[in-house]
Amino acid sequence: QVTLKESGPVLVKPTETLTLTCTVSGFSFNNNRVGVSWIRQPPGKALEWLAHIYSFDEESYTTSLKSRLTISKDTSKSQVVLIMTNMDPVDTATYFCARITEGTSSHAFDIWGQGTMVTVSS
Amino acid sequence: DFQMTQSPSSLSAFVGDRVTITCRASQGFGNSLAWYQQKPGKVPKVLIYAASTLQSGVPSRFSGSGSGTDFTLTISSLQPEDVATYYCQKYDIGPLTFGGGTKVEIK
Numbered sequence: 370q371v372t373l374k375e376s377g378p379v380l381v382k383p384t385e386t387l388t389l390t391c392t393v394s395g396f397s398f399n400n401n402r403v404g405v406s407w408i409r410q411p412p413g414k415a416l417e418w419l420a421h422i423y424s425f426d427e428e429s430y431t432t433s434l435k436s437r438l439t440i441s442k443d444t445s446k447s448q449v450v451l452i453m454t455n456m457d458p459v460d461t462a463t464y465f466c467a468r469i470t471e472g473t474s475s476h477a478f479d480i481w482g483q484g485t486m487v488t489v490s491s
Numbered sequence: 492d493f494q495m496t497q498s499p500s501s502l503s504a505f506v507g508d509r510v511t512i513t514c515r516a517s518q519g520f521g522n523s524l525a526w527y528q529q530k531p532g533k534v535p536k537v538l539i540y541a542a543s544t545l546q547s548g549v550p551s552r553f554s555g556s557g558s559g560t561d562f563t564l565t566i567s568s569l570q571p572e573d574v575a576t577y578y579c580q581k582y583d584i585g586p587l588t589f590g591g592g593t594k595v596e597i598k
Contacts, residue, residue, distance in 0.1 A: 415592040416578055421585055429585025432492050477525030477540040477582045
């Protein structure tokens with residue numbers, strides 16, 4: 370069974386750096402055309418795509434937050450990490466990671482983690 | 492900046508009604524378009540991928556169409572369990588932008 374699980378701090382202070390980890394199980398990044406995105410959702414608001422890392426390790430970021438985001442992958446640990454700098458209360462949201470199989474057999478983001486709620490407050 | 496404009500932002504319809512949601516891209520990109528359903532407090536679930544392919548297990552009353560810049564999600568006969576917010580998303584090459592969402596309610 371393929372699962373993704375997000376982990377990280379529940380509470381961060383303004384200006385701090387947030388580090389979130391997505392741990393995958395049930396599949397390996399090795400020899401699989403699989404990408405992982407980070408997506409967030411402020412309370413009561415819409416989904417916002419943040420960043421993506423492709424199977425070949427290329428990265429893509431949403432333009433509005435590009436200067437604050439870094440996504441990386443540790444294949445040996447089956448983890449994808451998102452770093453967001455200079456946190457602000459408007460960054461309070463549930464953060465999801467989600468998996469996509471790349472190529473013509475893609476079913477879009479068919480596996481999601483359960484999400485982790487991050488509150489930014491002093 | 493690439494944008495996905497989804498409309499309407501909300502709708503209310505009777506059980507059994509046909510419901511249509513549209514998504515318009517600021518630039519054409521083929522058919523790598525997905526529709527997701529998110530029920531309150533739940534994780535989004537993919538309904539449609541490749542613009543018109545139904546994900547396994549999704550009821551056949553859901554259908555998708557379109558390519559290029561204009562896409563549509565249709566619920567042929569709205570059911571009470573379809574109350575949710577629906578999102579479109581471009582998923583081939585970044586940015587992998589979501590539409591703003593459509594909240595569907597029952598009258």
